[in-house]
Amino acid sequence: MPPVRSEGALVKRWRSLLTSYNEVAGHLERALQEQHGLTLSEFEILDRLSEQECEKRRMQDLAADMYLSQSALSRAVARLEKHGLVTRAMCETDRRGVFVHLSPEGLARRTAARETHLHILAKHLQLA
Amino acid sequence: MPPVRSEGALVKRWRSLLTSYNEVAGHLERALQEQHGLTLSEFEILDRLSEQECEKRRMQDLAADMYLSQSALSRAVARLEKHGLVTRAMCETDRRGVFVHLSPEGLARRTAARETHLHILAKHLQLA
């Protein structure tokens, strides 16, 4: 075992990451839920979809970009679809694949939620 | 760290935090569970308890140190107690309070798990 860093520094850094993350994520989760009815994961999905020009992506692509497991992503997308924020469509060339499209409502929701997102980040991330 | 000014930088930094955290936490969670039968939260509790000289702390103190909600902490400590890794005792002077003691088994478990913990941190944290 080659300890490139001292153990103390490693643990200290981990604690710092743990604290920062939970601080920011906690506030984000609450604010997004209260003000926009979105889970943090749901927002992150909408956010990623709105970054793409075509506004549609396969589940796989999304999963690769994100921290969610396949099943969690599947359910999160299902929730978004249920609320009309995205639509799912079979991929014609490979009918196993599923495309996720951002709907106009989804884009609007994401745009609104982005305000909250940035606000919370500005408030809790820079001090971390 | 210097304060972040542009929105883009803020979001970028948040994404980075999100990615780092989930990368490390995911590996930690799996490794601690498989090799020591501990949740990440459970390990963090044991870890904090073993840092104190007296090896006992009120629930409140623990909660203040950690990212867990009060209820999550209560249940995590209950699980640890069920497995004999800590004991709970009423505080005599204020019978609402509860002291959490690290048991010898708990200390042993934490010592063993710390190896895994450091190993995973060394492997996944330094690149983050």
Add this chain to the structure above:
DNA sequence: GTACATTTAATGCAGATGCAATCGCTGCCC
């Protein structure tokens, strides 16, 4: 001393997550 507010921890409940199993589809090899 009695009534009321506050504090501390535990618990009911609903929601999100991950793992493992599953189902449908594709591609390959014969």
Add this chain to the structure above:
DNA sequence: GGGCAGCGATTGCATCTGCATTAAATGTAC
């Protein structure tokens, strides 16, 4: 074409989490 391994996404299940509520103890005002 037929059989079979592998891929992509969904679903069953158990667990962990947070919020709101509850129960018990303490503190305060009168």
